[in-house]
Amino acid sequence: MNAMSKQQLLSMLVEPAETKLLLIVLDGLGGLPVEELGWRTELEAARTPNLDELARRSALGLAYPVGHGITPGSSPGHMALFGYDPIECEIGRGVLEAIGIGLELTENDVAIRANFATAELRNGSWIVIDRRAGRIPTDECKRLCELLQSSVERIDDVEVIVRPVKEHRFVVVFRGEGLGDSVNDTDPQVVGAPALTPKGEDEPSERTARLAAQFIERAAELLRNEARANFVLLRGFSKVPKLPSMNELFKLTPCAIAVYPMYRGLAKLVGMKLIEVGGESISDEIEALRTHYGEFDYFFLHIKPTDSRGEDGDAHGKVKVIEEFDEHLPRVLELNPDVLVITGDHSTPSVWRAHSWHPVPFLLHSRWVIPDSDASGFNERACAKGMLGHFPMIETMSLMLAHGGRLQKFRA
Amino acid sequence: MNAMSKQQLLSMLVEPAETKLLLIVLDGLGGLPVEELGWRTELEAARTPNLDELARRSALGLAYPVGHGITPGSSPGHMALFGYDPIECEIGRGVLEAIGIGLELTENDVAIRANFATAELRNGSWIVIDRRAGRIPTDECKRLCELLQSSVERIDDVEVIVRPVKEHRFVVVFRGEGLGDSVNDTDPQVVGAPALTPKGEDEPSERTARLAAQFIERAAELLRNEARANFVLLRGFSKVPKLPSMNELFKLTPCAIAVYPMYRGLAKLVGMKLIEVGGESISDEIEALRTHYGEFDYFFLHIKPTDSRGEDGDAHGKVKVIEEFDEHLPRVLELNPDVLVITGDHSTPSVWRAHSWHPVPFLLHSRWVIPDSDASGFNERACAKGMLGHFPMIETMSLMLAHGGRLQKFRA
Numbered sequence: 001m002n003a004m005s006k007q008q009l010l011s012m013l014v015e016p017a018e019t020k021l022l023l024i025v026l027d028g029l030g031g032l033p034v035e036e037l038g039w040r041t042e043l044e045a046a047r048t049p050n051l052d053e054l055a056r057r058s059a060l061g062l063a064y065p066v067g068h069g070i071t072p073g074s075s076p077g078h079m080a081l082f083g084y085d086p087i088e089c090e091i092g093r094g095v096l097e098a099i100g101i102g103l104e105l106t107e108n109d110v111a112i113r114a115n116f117a118t119a120e121l122r123n124g125s126w127i128v129i130d131r132r133a134g135r136i137p138t139d140e141c142k143r144l145c146e147l148l149q150s151s152v153e154r155i156d157d158v159e160v161i162v163r164p165v166k167e168h169r170f171v172v173v174f175r176g177e178g179l180g181d182s183v184n185d186t187d188p189q190v191v192g193a194p195a196l197t198p199k200g201e202d203e204p205s206e207r208t209a210r211l212a213a214q215f216i217e218r219a220a221e222l223l224r225n226e227a228r229a230n231f232v233l234l235r236g237f238s239k240v241p242k243l244p245s246m247n248e249l250f251k252l253t254p255c256a257i258a259v260y261p262m263y264r265g266l267a268k269l270v271g272m273k274l275i276e277v278g279g280e281s282i283s284d285e286i287e288a289l290r291t292h293y294g295e296f297d298y299f300f301l302h303i304k305p306t307d308s309r310g311e312d313g314d315a316h317g318k319v320k321v322i323e324e325f326d327e328h329l330p331r332v333l334e335l336n337p338d339v340l341v342i343t344g345d346h347s348t349p350s351v352w353r354a355h356s357w358h359p360v361p362f363l364l365h366s367r368w369v370i371p372d373s374d375a376s377g378f379n380e381r382a383c384a385k386g387m388l389g390h391f392p393m394i395e396t397m398s399l400m401l402a403h404g405g406r407l408q409k410f411r412a
Numbered sequence: 413m414n415a416m417s418k419q420q421l422l423s424m425l426v427e428p429a430e431t432k433l434l435l436i437v438l439d440g441l442g443g444l445p446v447e448e449l450g451w452r453t454e455l456e457a458a459r460t461p462n463l464d465e466l467a468r469r470s471a472l473g474l475a476y477p478v479g480h481g482i483t484p485g486s487s488p489g490h491m492a493l494f495g496y497d498p499i500e501c502e503i504g505r506g507v508l509e510a511i512g513i514g515l516e517l518t519e520n521d522v523a524i525r526a527n528f529a530t531a532e533l534r535n536g537s538w539i540v541i542d543r544r545a546g547r548i549p550t551d552e553c554k555r556l557c558e559l560l561q562s563s564v565e566r567i568d569d570v571e572v573i574v575r576p577v578k579e580h581r582f583v584v585v586f587r588g589e590g591l592g593d594s595v596n597d598t599d600p601q602v603v604g605a606p607a608l609t610p611k612g613e614d615e616p617s618e619r620t621a622r623l624a625a626q627f628i629e630r631a632a633e634l635l636r637n638e639a640r641a642n643f644v645l646l647r648g649f650s651k652v653p654k655l656p657s658m659n660e661l662f663k664l665t666p667c668a669i670a671v672y673p674m675y676r677g678l679a680k681l682v683g684m685k686l687i688e689v690g691g692e693s694i695s696d697e698i699e700a701l702r703t704h705y706g707e708f709d710y711f712f713l714h715i716k717p718t719d720s721r722g723e724d725g726d727a728h729g730k731v732k733v734i735e736e737f738d739e740h741l742p743r744v745l746e747l748n749p750d751v752l753v754i755t756g757d758h759s760t761p762s763v764w765r766a767h768s769w770h771p772v773p774f775l776l777h778s779r780w781v782i783p784d785s786d787a788s789g790f791n792e793r794a795c796a797k798g799m800l801g802h803f804p805m806i807e808t809m810s811l812m813l814a815h816g817g818r819l820q821k822f823r824a
Binding site for chain 2: 066
């Protein structure tokens with residue numbers, strides 16, 4: 001039992017129940033004091049009567065997505081919230097990029113992040129001049145991806161999928177049996193250096209590397225008349241990780257209500273059913289929750305714009321998103337879920353204009369908590385003093401299962 | 413990636429930046445309520461307007477050097493503060509004793525703690541009568557060490573270094589190639605028992621053991637006319653641990669401002685540059701910090717007397733040291749470091765008169781914290797309620813690096 005992970009412990013103790021668990025993730029929720037908000041955080045400045053009232057009937061805390069000082073990308077925070085170790089459970093960059101544009105990957109796929117680049121052929125080597133081809137516009141990226149896709153549909157017996165992302169970035173997927181993903185990046189990371197040759201660390205990966213080399217050659221041929229984007233660099237070769245599903249691990253029947261492809265993709269990786277949402281607003285998402293509330297027992301509802309406004313450095317915008325969520329909160333509370341968690345996957349303070357390492361405000365509502373009755377509301381400072389203390393975000397699943405009456409006693 | 417330590421994670425994410433990080437360690441800072449201070453702790457009783465004001469612009473917390481209930485010696489707390497696992501990163505007793513008296517050790521050295529003892533030769537065995545030779549005065553220790561040193565400069569091709577410490581305690585160093593340190597203590601720990609024979613667990617250590625046996629024999633010969641200190645006991649055979657430097661691990665250019673040899677030695681073990689200090693006072697140390705502020709990006713400033721007064725049981729004395737530091741604090745703040753941490757390496761409550769297990773008050777000042785604006789000041793009770801929560805002291809480095817903008821995002 002020495003090295004039993006928290007996940008194994010939960011799997012051992014979990015039992016089904018009739019309870020409903022609802023996780024609402026306001027992406028990038030946590031913030032820092034903002035001068036224009038009177039040195040209050042976005043959560044402190046937002047007018048949120050419903051959240052504040054709920055906070056005083058809930059237990060509050062601060063959750064660390066990965067650890068002190070560690071700024072998580074989009075996947076580690078969500079993995080932790082879903083009950084998966086955010087460090088051990090690695091999702092490759094190629095896979096993330098692919099699910100980020102809504103590509104449905106199979107277990108036979110190797111997904112690759114690709115850049116259009118400017119390069120020069122000297123003595124048989126492609127010397128990289130601009131790793132991003134001058135950040136060509138997204139429209140140009142689309143045109144070039146269509147060109148590549150229409151000319152390179154297969155290499156040998158392997159299907160090739162080429163899809164644009166944004167500016168110089170695109171995705172390549174090799175779909176075929178027996179392909180490995182232990183292949184080095186071809187991007188030399190510096191200009192003036194030759195693009196690297198893809199090499200595989202094992203036989204299946206060597207097969208992928210050979211496909212990649214052919215793809216690069218074909219692309220260079222097809223792009224030869226482009227002024228800027230005349231070459232491609234490949235990075236982050238990866239296959240979909242084989243994760244046990246939330247149903248296997250936690251005996252849940254989970255669903256995801258999310259608008260952005262990245263989060264739908266992450267939810268799918270852990271076996272959530274994806275719910276169609278009628279529009280892109282918070283209200284649309286809550287409507288979808290209400291519509292499908294009878295069909296599942298675990299609901300992941302993802303709200304993106306808190307993070308987007310934080311990354312924009314738009315403090316007032318972030319405040320407005322929080323207030324918009326607060327307005328619609330009563331429609332969630334009407335469902336009366338047995339366990340309701342409202343938190344973020346990481347902090348995105350608008351003064352930092354990026355994801356940050358700060359722990360995330362966390363609210364747990366259930367019949368079975370000691371409420372933080374004297375909390376000033378739902379905000380970072382109140383959460384720092386809350387009944388739940390400061391804890392690793394991966395504990396979210398154990399807390400939700402426990403408060404949902406879904407965990408047996410540990411030993412006698 | 414399975415068992416990635418926090419240190420490995422940081423090394424993976426760290427990137428250089430222009431920011432300055434300053435760690436001020438008030439040794440043994442934390443305390444307990446003292447009756448003569450009106451049941452306040454030394455930090456609560458001290459008049460510290462500058463620290464208190466700073467606390468309300470900083471994030472506070474409590475740091476556990478090793479773990480709940482564990483009282484650290486001098487090295488584990490500092491190792492944790494420097495970002496090294498205080499349990500895994502073991503520094504031998506011989507090495508600690510040697511660096512504590514300012515001996516500069518090389519990688520070829522085996523350092524040994526030695527005691528002068530009283531012993532009696534019976535049937536060819538040295539029976540220990542007094543393990544500390546009646547705690548001979550330090551001057552006598554010096555005289556005897558000079559005697560040993562002048563007579564035993566080498567054994568075979570190995571240099572022998574003998575240096576006094578205090579009372580019956582001294583240090584022996586064997587300097588030569590191919591010496592191991594897996595050698596048992598010769599001190600039987602009880603009187604009336606024979607001194608043990610040094611034995612090595614492997615071939616290099618067996619070589620050291622043979623040197624040690626010869627050293628003991630020569631010492632007994634040289635000391636035969638001493639009334640009390642007629643024998644020596646050897647303990648804590650150890651080599652300098654091979655630690656990766658802070659520069660390798662964290663891409664920092666670190667320096668140490670410390671007066672006591674022990675702390676200078678610990679700093680040197682992790683690759684800090686040692687700064688000369690013009691005197692021994694807190695003011696002298698801060699002057700040295702100001703003089704060298706342009707040359708480094710990480711500064712470890714060590715203040716010893718808080719611990720000394722705690723060990724003396726001198727509550728008022730400890731209060732005075734804290735107040736003295738507070739007076740000079742503005743000269744530190746004028747430097748405007750990007751990240752400033754003020755904490756201890758462990759607690760030394762004056763009522764306990766020794767190191768204790770209590771978590772240590774921790775203050776983190778940076779542009780990127782949510783300040784504990786309503787803190788009563790910088791003290792244990794305020795820290796227990798602070799925004800940083802209660803956390804392992806080894807997180808200090810991650811917090812400092814993160815707030816200094818020196819950690820990349822963890823995955824996408």
